[in-house]
Amino acid sequence: MKIALVQMNTKQDKEKNIKDIKNFIDEAAGNGAELVSLPEYCTYLGKDEDKSKHAELIPDGETFKLLSNLAKKHSIFIHVGSILEEYSEDKSYNTSFMVNPDGDMIGKYRKIHLFDIEIEGISKYMESNSIINGESPQIVDLPIGKAGLSICYDMRFPELYRGYALEGAKVLFIPAAFTRYTGMLHWELILRARAVENQCFVIAAGQFGENLPGKECYGSSMVVDPWGVVISRASEGTGVIYANLDMSLVEKARTSIPSLQNRKPEYYKDLTK
Numbered sequence: 001m002k003i004a005l006v007q008m009n010t011k012q013d014k015e016k017n018i019k020d021i022k023n024f025i026d027e028a029a030g031n032g033a034e035l036v037s038l039p040e041y042c043t044y045l046g047k048d049e050d051k052s053k054h055a056e057l058i059p060d061g062e063t064f065k066l067l068s069n070l071a072k073k074h075s076i077f078i079h080v081g082s083i084l085e086e087y088s089e090d091k092s093y094n095t096s097f098m099v100n101p102d103g104d105m106i107g108k109y110r111k112i113h114l115f116d117i118e119i120e121g122i123s124k125y126m127e128s129n130s131i132i133n134g135e136s137p138q139i140v141d142l143p144i145g146k147a148g149l150s151i152c153y154d155m156r157f158p159e160l161y162r163g164y165a166l167e168g169a170k171v172l173f174i175p176a177a178f179t180r181y182t183g184m185l186h187w188e189l190i191l192r193a194r195a196v197e198n199q200c201f202v203i204a205a206g207q208f209g210e211n212l213p214g215k216e217c218y219g220s221s222m223v224v225d226p227w228g229v230v231i232s233r234a235s236e237g238t239g240v241i242y243a244n245l246d247m248s249l250v251e252k253a254r255t256s257i258p259s260l261q262n263r264k265p266e267y268y269k270d271l272t273k
C-alpha cells in the first residue's frame with residue numbers, strides 16, 4: 001500500500017487549514033496514495049480557551065462530511081490525526097478517525113493521555129484545561145492488516161501499543177503536534193522504539209513550525225518499519241511524504257526475533273497496573 005503523510009502548520013484560521021488539507025489530499029491522491037494520514041489538531045490549533053468553539057460532531061459535522069466526500073472522490077482511506085470533537089461548553093475531545101474509500105468512518109479514537117507538562121523555564125502545556133480524555137483504545141481493519149490508533153503524547157505510554165500488537169495490529173498510527181524542544185531528543189527515539197518493540201510499522205504525521213506565538217512543533221513526520229528503519233522522513237516545512245508499506249516485513253521481523261512470543265507477563269503483569 002502506498003501511503004502519504006501530510007506535514008502541516010495548522011494555525012487559528014480554520015477555513016484556511018481546511019483548504020490546505022483538501023489541497024494536500026488532492027496532491028497525495030494524484031500521486032497514487034491509497035491512504036493519506038493527517039496530523040493531530042489538523043483543522044485548528046489555537047488557544048485552549050478557543051478550542052471548544054471549533055469543536056464538531058463526528059461523524060455528523062462539516063469536517064467529517066468534507067473528508068468523507070474526498071475519500072469517496074479519490075477512492076482512498078483518510079486517517080485524520082485529530083480534530084476537536086464536541087463534548088461540553090468548555091471542553092472537547094481530541095479525536096482521531098479513519099474514513100474508508102466508501103466515505104464511511106471505520107474507527108474513532110479519543111486521545112487518552114493528555115499533554116499536561118511543565119519544563120521549568122522552557123514550556124508549559126495543560127491540554128486537560130480544554131480537552132477531556134478518551135477511555136477506549138481503537139483498532140481499525142485496513143486491507144494491509146489491523147492498525148492501532150493513538151495521538152501524540154500517547155506515544156510515551158508503551159502499554160497501549162503493546163496491547164495493540166497483542167490484539168494483532170501490524171501498523172501503529174501516531175499523528176502529532178510534538179513540541180520542538182522535546183522533539184529534538186525524543187521524537188525519533190520513541191517512534192523507533194514503538195516500532196521495534198512491537199514489530200509494527202509506525203506512521204507519524206506531524207505539525208511543523210510555530211502554531212501559536214512561542215509554541216513550536218518539531219515536524220519530522222516519518223514512517224518507521226518493523227525493524228526500526230526510518231523509511232520516509234519529512235524535511236523542514238509543510239508538504240506530503242510517501243512510503244510503500246511492504247507488510248511481509250512484519251512477519252520477517254516477528255519470525256527473526258520472536259520477542260512478542262517470548263514474553264513472560266505472568267512474572268511482571270502486576271507492575272504495570
Ligand SMILES: NC(=O)CCC(=O)C(=O)O
Binds near residue numbers: 176183
Ligand atoms: N500534542 C502533544 O501531545 C505533544 C506531546 C509532546 O510534545 C511530547 O513531548 O510528548
